[in-house]
Amino acid sequence: MKLKYQLALWSMACLILFAGFRGQDAKSPVSGSWMHTSGDDTWLLMAADGYCMVTYYDASGKRFFKTFGGFQQVENGKLQLQYRFHSEDKSKTGTRDDFTWNAKGRKAQSDLSGKTGQWTKVGDADSKMTGIWRITKRKEANDLKDIKLAPRRTLKFLTNDRFQWAAINVETGEFSGTGGGTYTFKNGTYTETIGFFSRDSSRVGMKLEFKDRLEGADWVHTGLSSKGDPIYEVWSKTPENER
CATH class of the missing domain: 2.40.128.490 (Uncharacterised protein PF14869 family, DUF4488)
Structure with a gap:
């Protein structure tokens, strides 16, 4: 019972903490699908409704490397990510990292991949399925x-x-x-x-x-x-x- 009570309190605290991440829409500087490539390596960011998923993979080699995601918002050139999951490090769940995100049109500079590089918007996020x-x-x-x-x-x-x-x-x-x-x-x-x-x-x-x-x-x-x-x-x- 004690463990369940602690987990319930943790979940409630997370929801309060994440409350400020609501309200992201198609006008957000990160909303949509973005891609960063380096050789055969592909990074994909999907973002909408104050949430995002990020995946690193090699499409031609059919290799999956990692994925992570959670609640997000962009403020003052920073992509703030509150993790809900991380395939390589479960201890990140419930924690926050800040990444650079400077978008202009359909291009953005970000260190989301671990080092600063250019991301290109490859899709929007304003349909009924989004x-x-x-x-x-x-x-x-x-x-x-x-x-x-x-x-x-x-x-x-x-x-x-x-x-x-x-x-x-x-x-x-x-x-x-x-x-x-x-x-x-x-x-x-x-x-x-x-x-x-x-x-x-x-x-x-x-x-x-x-x-x-x-x-x-x-x-x-x-x-x-x-x-x-x-x-x-x-x-x-x-x-x-x-x-």
Whole structure:
């Protein structure tokens, strides 16, 4: 009971601390998808709604290196990041780092990769799909079962043309996996092209099609997984405490 009480207090403190990170929108200097490349190495930043995910990978070599993310805001040329997960260092969960972020148009100078370099905006973040989604229901056999909110959760982050999912634990900092790439959503067909995958590099480059629809704040996602298994999932737009 004592541990649960401490975790509850920690979560409440984090939400209070992160309250100032709300209100980021498409006009934010960091909103959208940004890319920094050096040789075969690619850094991808996705940012919207006061949240971000950052991933480092080698697309041509199908190698995943690391990912991290959480609540963000830009003030006075600084990208302030409150970590909700970090694939290499779970102790960073709940802590903050500041990075440089000086944007002009669709270019930015930042040390987000560990050293200062140029980032190029490759996508916007102002569509109906933009935002952070959490899987809230999944069909098992013929039953559609609720997935209750818990510290261990799977989030899916979309800008206008890119996606990334991450399985994380916001209390313990445990990281279970991630994948992402580009997507299109036209005439009820949602298509993903996998650009990186932490669990199975052989799936990089695969293109997956789903028959999807939006129902209010819910996104109904149906089709076959990258393993070929049938799926029926409901993803819902997240309030701040579910991210």
